[in-house]
Amino acid sequence: MVKSAPFPIASRKPSKVEGIKENSNFLREPVATEILQDTTHFTENAVQLLKFHGSYQQDNRDNRTKGQEKDYQFMLRTKNPGGLVPPQLYLALDKIADEYGNHTLRATTRQGFQLHGILKKNLKAAIATIVNNLGSTLGACGDINRNVMAPPAPFKNRPEYQYAWEYAQNIADLLSAQTGAYYEIWLDGEKAISAEENPEVKAARQRNGNGTIIHDNEEPIYGTHYMPRKFKICVTVPGDNSVDLYSQDLTLVVITNKKKQLEGFNIFAGGGLGRTHGKEETFARLADPIGYVAKDDVYDIVKAIVATQRDYGDRTDRRHARLKYLINDWGLDKFRAQVEEYFGKSIEAFKPLPEFKFHDFLGWNEQGDGKLFLGISIDNGRVKDEGSFQLKSALREIVEQFNLPIRLTSNQNLIFYDIEPDSKQAIQDILSRHGVGDDPSKIEPLVRYAMACPALPTCGLAITESERAIPGILERVRALLDKVGLQNEYFVVRMTGCPNGCARPYLAELGFVGSAPESYQLWLGGSPNQTRLAQPYTEKLHHNDLDTFLEPIFVYFKKSRKSKESFGDFCDRVGFDAIREFASTYEPQTANGANKSRHRVNLKEEVYGKLKDVAQSQGKPMTQLVTEALEAYFQNLS
Numbered sequence: 001m002v003k004s005a006p007f008p009i010a011s012r013k014p015s016k017v018e019g020i021k022e023n024s025n026f027l028r029e030p031v032a033t034e035i036l037q038d039t040t041h042f043t044e045n046a047v048q049l050l051k052f053h054g055s056y057q058q059d060n061r062d063n064r065t066k067g068q069e070k071d072y073q074f075m076l077r078t079k080n081p082g083g084l085v086p087p088q089l090y091l092a093l094d095k096i097a098d099e100y101g102n103h104t105l106r107a108t109t110r111q112g113f114q115l116h117g118i119l120k121k122n123l124k125a126a127i128a129t130i131v132n133n134l135g136s137t138l139g140a141c142g143d144i145n146r147n148v149m150a151p152p153a154p155f156k157n158r159p160e161y162q163y164a165w166e167y168a169q170n171i172a173d174l175l176s177a178q179t180g181a182y183y184e185i186w187l188d189g190e191k192a193i194s195a196e197e198n199p200e201v202k203a204a205r206q207r208n209g210n211g212t213i214i215h216d217n218e219e220p221i222y223g224t225h226y227m228p229r230k231f232k233i234c235v236t237v238p239g240d241n242s243v244d245l246y247s248q249d250l251t252l253v254v255i256t257n258k259k260k261q262l263e264g265f266n267i268f269a270g271g272g273l274g275r276t277h278g279k280e281e282t283f284a285r286l287a288d289p290i291g292y293v294a295k296d297d298v299y300d301i302v303k304a305i306v307a308t309q310r311d312y313g314d315r316t317d318r319r320h321a322r323l324k325y326l327i328n329d330w331g332l333d334k335f336r337a338q339v340e341e342y343f344g345k346s347i348e349a350f351k352p353l354p355e356f357k358f359h360d361f362l363g364w365n366e367q368g369d370g371k372l373f374l375g376i377s378i379d380n381g382r383v384k385d386e387g388s389f390q391l392k393s394a395l396r397e398i399v400e401q402f403n404l405p406i407r408l409t410s411n412q413n414l415i416f417y418d419i420e421p422d423s424k425q426a427i428q429d430i431l432s433r434h435g436v437g438d439d440p441s442k443i444e445p446l447v448r449y450a451m452a453c454p455a456l457p458t459c460g461l462a463i464t465e466s467e468r469a470i471p472g473i474l475e476r477v478r479a480l481l482d483k484v485g486l487q488n489e490y491f492v493v494r495m496t497g498c499p500n501g502c503a504r505p506y507l508a509e510l511g512f513v514g515s516a517p518e519s520y521q522l523w524l525g526g527s528p529n530q531t532r533l534a535q536p537y538t539e540k541l542h543h544n545d546l547d548t549f550l551e552p553i554f555v556y557f558k559k560s561r562k563s564k565e566s567f568g569d570f571c572d573r574v575g576f577d578a579i580r581e582f583a584s585t586y587e588p589q590t591a592n593g594a595n596k597s598r599h600r601v602n603l604k605e606e607v608y609g610k611l612k613d614v615a616q617s618q619g620k621p622m623t624q625l626v627t628e629a630l631e632a633y634f635q636n637l638s
Contacts, residue, residue: 012316020048021143021225026179026218027052035185040120041072052144052226053182054079054137055123058116062457074118075458076126077140081172082150082165082235083111083408083415085135087399090406092133094396100126104392107381109244109451109503110147110232111408112140116458127186138182143227145175145306149234149243152407153361154417157368159260160237167252167265167298168235173201174299175233175306177226178219204299210344212300212307221306228313229321231306232272235265241356243410244504244530246286247271249323250305252298255351264294266351269305269335270327273501276319277515284506284533285324288332290339291347304342312338358492358529360411360448362440364424372424373417376436377443380452380467381412394434398427412451445490446474451504455497455514462497464514470495473512473546480547484554491567492528495520506534509568515540522549524579525571534568537576552586553579 023029030046031053042050047057056075063071078085078093085093093113097105102117118126127137140147150168155161183191205220206213214223234243235252245251251268271287293301305323314320327335340346362375378391385392398404398416402423407415419427431438440448453459455466474493481489494508499521505511507530511523519540526534541549553571556579561570571579614625 014315015318015321017048017143017318018225018315020045024049025181026224027177027181028179028184032181032185035120035124038121040069042120049142052139052142052177053185054127054140055118056141056460058458058460060117060457072120073116073458074120074123076115076118076123076130076137077108078112078114078130079136079138079140079147079172080112080408081148082168083152083406083410084165084169085113085406085408086133087403087405089130089133089135090399091396092129092135094392094399096126096129097392103384105383106454107378107383107408107412107414109381109410109412109453111149111152111410112147113408114454116454124186131183131187139175139177141230143229143231144177144222145172145227145231145233148172148175149232149236149248149410151236151240151242151359152409152415153240153242153359153365154367154373154407154415156371158237159262160254160256163254163256163262164235164237167254170198170201171233171235171252171299171302173197174205174302175221175231177222178205180218201299204303207300207303209300209303209307210342212303212342221303222310225315227306227310228315229318231309231323233302239354239356240359241529241531242359242361244507245271245356246531247273247504247507248287249309250302251287252302253353255292262295264292264348264351265298265301266292266353267301267305267347270324272322272324273504273506274322275499275501275506277499277521279319282319284501285328286533288327289350290332290336292349292351293347297343297345301339301343301347304339307342308335308338356529356531360409360413360440361415362413362443362448363438367417370421371417372419372421373415374419374427374438375409375413375415375440376431376438377440377448378413379447380450380470382467383414388435390434391436394431394436397430397434401430402427411449444474444478446478446493447471449490450474450493450495452495453497453502459497461500462514464497464517464519466495466497466503466512466514469543470512473543476546477510477550480550480554484551484558486554486558489567492526492530504530507532508534509566509571518543524553524568524576526568527572528566528568532568532572535576537579548588551588552583555586556582 027049031049034042034046042057054077058073058075059070060073093105097103097115100118100122101115106114108114130137148168148171150164151161153161183189213220217223232248233250234245234248236243236245237254248271253266255264255266257263267290268287269290271285273284275282275284309323309326313326362377365373367373383392404416405418428438450470452466452470455462491509493510494503494505495512496503496505497514499513505513506523508526509528511534512520515521519542521536522538522541523534524537526532557567557570
């Protein structure tokens with residue numbers, strides 16, 4: 001993929017959103033005025049600022065009627081550092097979903113919850129309820145530090161996990177917006193009671209650090225214009241990639257000594273997955289190792305990296321505004337030098353790390369202090385009651401009865417922890433009564449490791465289906481693997497309805513990225529542990545052609561893989577040219593193993609050209625159009 005350089009930033013004007021932020025009085029207007037108006041939606045300027053408050057204005061496209069107003073509704077996203085959801089907050093979210101939302105909750109890929117279907121008239125009540133129950137939506141969206149992720153496993157006998165939780169919370173506090181707008185608008189100026197802020201964090205926020213702080217400003221770290229775009233951070237431990245660490249703008253890896261005491265952090269920077277179809281200057285990128293800092297310097301290095309992106313990130317082109325582009329344009333040496341200037345000292349050499357592995361922590365586990373934790377799989381993160389499957393009711397009953405805290409995972413699942421061993425059977429009974437399993441070995445592996453974004457009907461960026469489509473796609477992939485003799489094979493599948501990559505498909509072994517109605521760009525070759533980028537294999541695959549397209553790839557994998565080689569590793573090793581060459585001569589097989597002949601019909605060049613044009617305009621495969629036309633022709637004959 002060619003990554004062409006953009007025009008020089010100095011020659012371009014700031015984007016429109018920069019002006020909206022500048023004139024907002026630190027995220028107040030026009031949201032504060034428009035929330036009081038009896039309308040169904042906000043203006044475009046307010047919509048941009050509303051994101052900082054944790055909400056997206058959406059339109060349910062399933063309910064669109066020509067000539068009528070859009071079906072406006074709002075998505076609310078919570079910010080839960082390290083995925084922590086106290087029991088009181090979970091019950092409040094469950095209630096909001098029923099009273100104001102669409103009766104579902106959705107666990108996100110950044111360890112928060114989303115509520116969908118909230119009307120403008122109920123938005124203030126919903127946010128106030130969240131804040132008054134130990135939650136927040138501030139900074140869950142917008143040009144600001146988003147939710148800080150950390151491994152969700154509650155290992156009480158592994159101090160490195162406790163450090164990851166602690167510093168995820170502290171860094172979230174350090175980079176939290178300081179404007180009073182949030183509480184003024186949603187709680188009429190009354191700031192909710194919260195835990196006392198860590199004194200070290202408070203001091204670090206005000207410490208100048210060679211230009212990291214903007215003095216006499218309501219936002220000492222962000223300033224009037226906040227960040228050029230969203231900024232994503234995670235804290236993890238050596239070897240644990242349950243947080244997709246390479247996809248983050250900034251990753252901290254806990255480094256301990258032999259006594260398991262915290263010494264410092266390895267630093268990665270420059271990851272990011274969002275891109276735009278047809279814009280080669282936009283691309284997915286893995287984070288690079290930057291170096292190591294001692295624990296006493298961690299807040300200052302975070303501020304230095306944030307300040308570098310704040311002051312030098314591209315504010316003229318929002319497609320080119322993430323930290324990954326700054327590092328790509330500058331190179332690591334220049335980036336590190338600028339960070340060190342803000343930091344006030346040299347960054348130490350990167351410490352050796354073990355290979356990172358993905359963990360989902362599902363099922364029953366010992367947490368190391370005599371208590372248990374339970375990881376529950378949630379298909380695509382959607383917590384709902386549907387038929388005999390009553391997940392939402394089951395989770396609510398468990399929280400009400402046992403008052404258990406929750407950690408959300410980056411794979412849209414949920415962990416209950418601090419469970420007394422004698423409560424295990426009662427929890428299993430509740431789950432069983434509601435049709436919910438607690439044994440991950442009984443989950444189809446393709447489903448267990450898959451992720452999809454919400455996409456249609458509510459996401460305004462969605463080109464095609466994702467959450468609603470992936471169950472059927474996975475069934476077809478499973479059937480195809482069975483057909484070619486790979487009954488025990490599985491791999492990481494991720495799907496998004498657009499190229500922004502919210503479900504991180506560019507790190508999957510098999511990634512589907514919406515590129516046209518009912519069609520997907522296909523990405524292959526990611527690592528099963530999400531440590532290597534996949535690459536685009538084909539630009540537009542209609543879902544009707546999925547089986548015939550993937551079959552030769554899977555057959556080649558079966559014939560040519562090395563012992564125990566994963567599908568993603570195989571595709572990366574052999575390369576796309578070899579895969580395409582095999583596929584070009586592949587003859588499909590019937591169930592009994594005989595070659596299935598391919599029927600070929602020659603067309604005049606001009607007819608073929610017209611067929612191709614119509615297929616592209618309608619987003620359909622040519623074979624589908626020919627089949628439909630011939631079926632109609634034969635029907636008329638009869």
